[in-house]
């Protein structure tokens with residue numbers, strides 16, 4: 001086929017547009033399937049506590065914690081599962097984990113936030 005530069009440009013744009021569309025659909029489908037199998041738990045913080053301060057999870061069930069702060073920047077650190085997130089005012093911080101062991105595990109604030117910082121903690125209880 002003897003393509004003019006204009007035709008070639010139109011064809012290129014069409015190919016790029018299709019690729020973008022396919023990519024977008026792929027991302028949406030991945031997000032949807034992730035939504036259906038992950039349990040989402042919202043956790044809000046303020047000086048110097050987490051709410052809820054005790055989170056019950058089931059072993060093997062993937063979970064997303066959606067962390068927010070009502071006042072200043074906080075940390076979320078769950079060392080037993082190597083999970084960490086900075087909680088920034090005005091944003092939702094997502095951390096993911098799949099609990100692979102049963103027990104009670106402490107999470108704590110690892111960003112200095114004031115006088116009660118050292119006591120700012122909560123626990124995750126994983127059951128079978």
Ligand SMILES: [Cu+2]
Nearest residue numbers: 109111113117
């Ligand atoms: Cu703190």
